Amino acid sequence: MITLYTAATPNGWKVSVALEELSLQYDVRALSLKRLDQKQDWYQALNPNGRIPTIVDRSAGDFAVFESGAILVYLAEKTGRLMRETPKDRSQVLQWLMFQMAGVGPMMGQANVFYRYTPEQIPYAIARYQNESRRLFEVLDRRLEKREYLVDEYSIADIANWCWVQTYPWSGVSIEGLSNLEAWLARIRERPAVERGIAVPAPENMGLTAEQFAESARKILVDTSVPEEPTTEGEGEAPTEIGAPVSTPDPV
Numbered sequence: 001m002i003t004l005y006t007a008a009t010p011n012g013w014k015v016s017v018a019l020e021e022l023s024l025q026y027d028v029r030a031l032s033l034k035r036l037d038q039k040q041d042w043y044q045a046l047n048p049n050g051r052i053p054t055i056v057d058r059s060a061g062d063f064a065v066f067e068s069g070a071i072l073v074y075l076a077e078k079t080g081r082l083m084r085e086t087p088k089d090r091s092q093v094l095q096w097l098m099f100q101m102a103g104v105g106p107m108m109g110q111a112n113v114f115y116r117y118t119p120e121q122i123p124y125a126i127a128r129y130q131n132e133s134r135r136l137f138e139v140l141d142r143r144l145e146k147r148e149y150l151v152d153e154y155s156i157a158d159i160a161n162w163c164w165v166q167t168y169p170w171s172g173v174s175i176e177g178l179s180n181l182e183a184w185l186a187r188i189r190e191r192p193a194v195e196r197g198i199a200v201p202a203p204e205n206m207g208l209t210a211e212q213f214a215e216s217a218r219k220i221l222v223d224t225s226v227p228e229e230p231t232t233e234g235e236g237e238a239p240t241e242i243g244a245p246v247s248t249p250d251p252v
């Protein structure tokens with residue numbers, strides 16, 4: 001059994017999609033990013049970075065893994081699935097996984113921050129992160145020419161990239177003219193495990209309108225001081241007082 005600490009964001013979905021694809025048994029602890037659950041001591045003992053997602057593998061001596069890319073590799077190695085076998089193929093899966101971790105995720109995340117959440121509009125920052133995201137989409141599109149998946153067979157590299165790229169409208173980045181990318185987005189979307197994975201957790205944000213979601217995300221960024229309600233979720237002793245985070249939380 002695996003415990004997944006998560007929230008309804010692309011980095012969280014990467015793990016719930018992989019767990020669904022692998023038919024692994026897991027239970028979900030939904031963290032409220034707005035309430036800063038991720039900054040609590042009990043959680044940072046599992047994830048020193050104070051962000052979601054994290055897994056704890058109960059069948060491996062309560063082994064905790066943080067960083068979504070590392071979690072995907074851990075799950076692939078645990079099951080021998082969603083990863084290619086030869087050293088060269090495996091390297092290619094890792095290359096496209098790292099491409100997501102170091103490029104697509106951070107760039108789209110910053111595009112979201114400047115396009116959606118900052119109270120002040122900074123055109124240079126918006127353009128910089130949207131253009132860089134679009135450039136990365138073009139790299140993916142070229143890679144997917146005559147390929148169904150990034151390393152030919154569906155792998156953790158596809159899961160990682162797909163969970164971010166499919167949120168392109170939220171980042172305000174166009175996929176116009178990128179027909180290989182568009183076909184790949186649709187192909188993966190059809191997978192039942194993906195459909196189940198992106199419905200995890202039964203999120204606080206689900207059922208919100210786009211405007212309500214944006215407002216909630218803006219509050220995470222701008223109002224970082226005091227939680228509105230006490231922490232009741234998660235494991236261990238929930239402290240009665242929550243300190244201000246050391247840095248501005250990043251909602252996605």
Ligand SMILES: N[C@@H](CCC(=O)N[C@@H](CS)C(=O)NCC(=O)O)C(=O)O
Binds near residue numbers: 033053069
């Ligand atoms: N590199 C990390 C990034 C994790 C991350 O940025 N998570 C965001 C949600 S997608 C988060 O927890 N934000 C809340 C915060 O920064 O406090 C990973 O891939 O696991």
